[in-house]
Amino acid sequence: MSVLIVLLLPLIATALVCLPFKRSWAAGVTVVSSLAALVLSARVAWLVSEGNSVTVDLSAGWLKWIAVDGLSALILLLIAFVATTAAIFSVGYMAHGNLKPAKLRLYYINYNLFVFSMLAIPVLAEPTLVWIAVELTTLCSALLVSFENTREALEAAWKYVVLSLMGAGMALFGFLVLFAAMQASLSTGAYTWVGSGSAGAYTWDGLVATAPTMPPVLLQTAFLLILIGLGTKVGLVPMHTWLPDAHSQAPSPVCALLSGIETTSILYVILRLFPVMQAAPNSHAETWALVLGLISVGTAAFLLLQVKDYKRMFAFSTVEHMGIILTAVGLGASAAGYGAMQQIVSHCVTKSFCFFAAGTVLLTVGTRRIASVRGLIRQSPIAGAALVFGGLAIAGAPPMAVFLSEFSILKAGLTQKEYVATGLLAIFIVIAFFGIMLHVNRMVFGAPENEASPTNSETGSTLQRFTASTLPVSCRLALILAAVPVLVLGFYLPQPLHDLLTQAAGALTK
Amino acid sequence: MSDSTNQLLNNLNALVTGLFLLTSFGIVAMRQARGVLHLFIAQSLLLAASAALLGLRYTSDHLYGVALVNVISKAIIVPWLLRKTAPSEVYTRREVDQVLNIPTALLIALAFAILAYFLGLPLLNSVAPEFRSLNVPIGIAGLLLGAFTLTVRREAVPLLIGLLAMENGAFLCDIAIARNLPLLVELAIATDGLIIVFIMGVLTRAVQKQIGATAVGELDSLKEATVEPAEKEGTK
Numbered sequence: 014m015s016v017l018i019v020l021l022l023p024l025i026a027t028a029l030v031c032l033p034f035k036r037s038w039a040a041g042v043t044v045v046s047s048l049a050a051l052v053l054s055a056r057v058a059w060l061v062s063e064g065n066s067v068t069v070d071l072s073a074g075w076l077k078w079i080a081v082d083g084l085s086a087l088i089l090l091l092i093a094f095v096a097t098t099a100a101i102f103s104v105g106y107m108a109h110g111n112l113k114p115a116k117l118r119l120y121y122i123n124y125n126l127f128v129f130s131m132l133a134i135p136v137l138a139e140p141t142l143v144w145i146a147v148e149l150t151t152l153c154s155a156l157l158v159s160f161e162n163t164r165e166a167l168e169a170a171w172k173y174v175v176l177s178l179m180g181a182g183m184a185l186f187g188f189l190v191l192f193a194a195m196q197a198s199l200s201t202g203a204y205t206w207v208g209s210g211s212a213g214a215y216t217w218d219g220l221v222a223t224a225p226t227m228p229p230v231l232l233q234t235a236f237l238l239i240l241i242g243l244g245t246k247v248g249l250v251p252m253h254t255w256l257p258d259a260h261s262q263a264p265s266p267v268c269a270l271l272s273g274i275e276t277t278s279i280l281y282v283i284l285r286l287f288p289v290m291q292a293a294p295n296s297h298a299e300t301w302a303l304v305l306g307l308i309s310v311g312t313a314a315f316l317l318l319q320v321k322d323y324k325r326m327f328a329f330s331t332v333e334h335m336g337i338i339l340t341a342v343g344l345g346a347s348a349a350g351y352g353a354m355q356q357i358v359s360h361c362v363t364k365s366f367c368f369f370a371a372g373t374v375l376l377t378v379g380t381r382r383i384a385s386v387r388g389l390i391r392q393s394p395i396a397g398a399a400l401v402f403g404g405l406a407i408a409g410a411p412p413m414a415v416f417l418s419e420f421s422i423l424k425a426g427l428t429q430k431e432y433v434a435t436g437l438l439a440i441f442i443v444i445a446f447f448g449i450m451l452h453v454n455r456m457v458f459g460a461p462e463n464e465a466s467p468t469n470s471e472t473g474s475t476l477q478r479f480t481a482s483t484l485p486v487s488c489r490l491a492l493i494l495a496a497v498p499v500l501v502l503g504f505y506l507p508q509p510l511h512d513l514l515t516q517a518a519g520a521l522t523k
Numbered sequence: 524m525s526d527s528t529n530q531l532l533n534n535l536n537a538l539v540t541g542l543f544l545l546t547s548f549g550i551v552a553m554r555q556a557r558g559v560l561h562l563f564i565a566q567s568l569l570l571a572a573s574a575a576l577l578g579l580r581y582t583s584d585h586l587y588g589v590a591l592v593n594v595i596s597k598a599i600i601v602p603w604l605l606r607k608t609a610p611s612e613v614y615t616r617r618e619v620d621q622v623l624n625i626p627t628a629l630l631i632a633l634a635f636a637i638l639a640y641f642l643g644l645p646l647l648n649s650v651a652p653e654f655r656s657l658n659v660p661i662g663i664a665g666l667l668l669g670a671f672t673l674t675v676r677r678e679a680v681p682l683l684i685g686l687l688a689m690e691n692g693a694f695l696c697d698i699a700i701a702r703n704l705p706l707l708v709e710l711a712i713a714t715d716g717l718i719i720v721f722i723m724g725v726l727t728r729a730v731q732k733q734i735g736a737t738a739v740g741e742l743d744s745l746k747e748a749t750v751e752p753a754e755k756e757g758t759k
Binding site for chain 2: 139141142145148149152155156159162163164165167168169170171172174175178179182183185186189190192193196230231234257258262
């Protein structure tokens with residue numbers, strides 16, 4: 014039942030936000046509802062990790078559409094976590110622009126709808142309904158990306174919508190072909206809704222059960238269409254071109270959602286197809302994942318070296334991390350699957366922290382240009398420290414979460430005897446590490462240049478600058494909350510989380 | 524149903540899907556935004572007609588439902604919504620500088636249509652013949668041509684129509700190969716199309732306010748390692 018409440022909470026929050034109360038009302042409602050969603054999803058995840066099945070007390074007719082297993086519980090938990098920290102960060106961040114109350118309300122309406130559409134992805138079990146949820150994530154976040162209404166923001170939003178929807182069109186066709194494949198495999202030709210796990214039901218489990226008898230051509234076609242279509246929204250190279258734009262132009266808390274969790278939850282939909290493909294005779298899903306993943310990691314690593322905008326830098330790092338996760342899945346062993354799940358967790362917590370840090374820096378200096386930010390540590394110790402911490406964490410320095418997960422992926426790759434792929438992956442990770450640290454180091458510790466103070470930049474004009482002492486409390490709180498798992502997961506993995514990860518990795522293989 | 528009736532239905536469907544393909548070409552080439560919109564409405568009606576013919580052939584109520592949903596959402600609500608959200612100025616615009624000139628675009632589109640036939644072949648082998656032999660390749664062609672439209676157009680409304688045309692193509696396939704998809708899902712997909720129109724309409728309005736035109740193709744400032752926002756003119 015709590016699964017349904019998790020889904021309802023953001024909708025209720027949306028309705029409440031519409032009420033014309035004081036400015037703090039909308040922010041407060043959003044924080045409270047996302048906190049409640051976090052608690053409930055933690056409970057669901059806890060139940061699932063202990064091996065209980067989460068049942069939904071509904072008539073059997075509804076059961077087929079909602080199902081939560083290890084993998085979906087993990088994603089659900091991560092979405093709720095990032096939504097909560099981002100909501101807290103929004104409180105302070107959105108206060109800076111002196112927005113009109115109506116505009117602020119619009120932000121929170123879109124925010125809650127966006128969170129709702131993301132929460133729906135892991136909970137739903139019917140592929141076409143999941144596709145609709147994916148579409149909704151694009152549509153609900155489009156106005157958030159264009160929120161600042163500058164020329165750049167509009168361009169980014171437009172690119173984002175057009176490319177994502179184009180990909181979604183391909184993916185829709187893929188899902189329909191998948192449905193056709195399932196129908197073709199049922200000898201009777203009659204299509205009935207039966208229990209959610211058995212062959213013949215169009216759910217993730219039903220697909221796995223039906224896969225061995227599906228016509229391989231249809232299955233392959235469907236897989237490729239969905240991989241390319243949804244891969245566009247995940248930001249896999251060469252379909253990534255919109256991602257750095259959208260993820261850098263949106264307000265920082267939204268970037269944390271987009272980059273930290275939206276990409277991952279879309280990747281989750283692709284991952285759902287891997288057990289289906291393994292059940293079918295001679296599929297090459299792993300090879301595709303490996304190739305696309307390595308291309309993404311490699312391209313992103315080199316692009317990271319030459320970025321000029323620090324939010325773009327973190328956006329490219331997202332492309333890199335999506336590539337790493339896909340490569341890990343492509344390596345194909347259960348150990349690599351576990352590593353991939355670990356990487357998903359560490360990416361979500363770390364990347365959201367990075368964008369909070371970037372948002373803090375933006376609040377402090379008022380520009381996104383790397384070249385205009387020098388000696389940040391003297392200007393604002395909090396922003397500087399957060400940026401260094403975020404940079405180190407996302408680049409994969411020990412003892413942070415990303416280091417641990419990347420290490421376990423590389424280890425699994427070596428035991429799989431995939432030396433070439435693992436070697437390439439290691440090289441790209443190292444290049445990306447230097448790319449990120451080079452920029453962060455210059456920004457934080459570089460000697461301040463006396464030329465052109467960045468007041469004339471487009472973001473600087475409307476911003477009220479914050480110094481270390483006036484940074485809003487909610488921003489500090491969000492930074493601290495987000496930093497805890499980044500650090501802790503680097504050396505200590507709680508047992509329930511470990512169980513959950515094992516189950517999630519188990520869901521990747523047949 | 525008798526063989527001759529089936530034959531007649533097959534022939535009618537051939538006519539309808541043929542016209543569907545023609546509208547796809549039209550959407551690629553038509554310059555006037557209003558014309559593109561009209562072509563899209565025609566295309567959606569043809570899609571509904573094909574669904575209705577298939578419904579007649581297989582006596583499937585579900586396919587009638589699909590036809591009805593399509594007519595209502597795409598032929599009635601989409602144009603209305605577009606008029607409400609997008610600035611009216613977009614309809615009168617003629618797109619003079621397309622990325623490709625019309626003959627080239629049409630030739631490439633033709634290549635896409637042929638490619639679609641070959642892409643459809645393996646799919647056809649594993650599903651039964653009849654209607655499918657027409658709906659599948661033409662549906663794929665519709666999908667590809669919609670995607671192609673997205674790459675050659677620069678005005679907001681034709682781009683939006685390109686997206687919706689992709690969906691139409693997927694649907695044309697769908698009614699032939701996945702006949703029993705729950706109607707709820709079809710309804711949800713149709714609703715989704717409406718949200719697309721709404722959001723893109725709002726974005727178009729914002730773009731027009733910001734740059735005074737709806738040629739979104741001219742928005743090209745965000746690139747890697749070129750001009751940086753702070754050094755560029757024209758920003759706020």
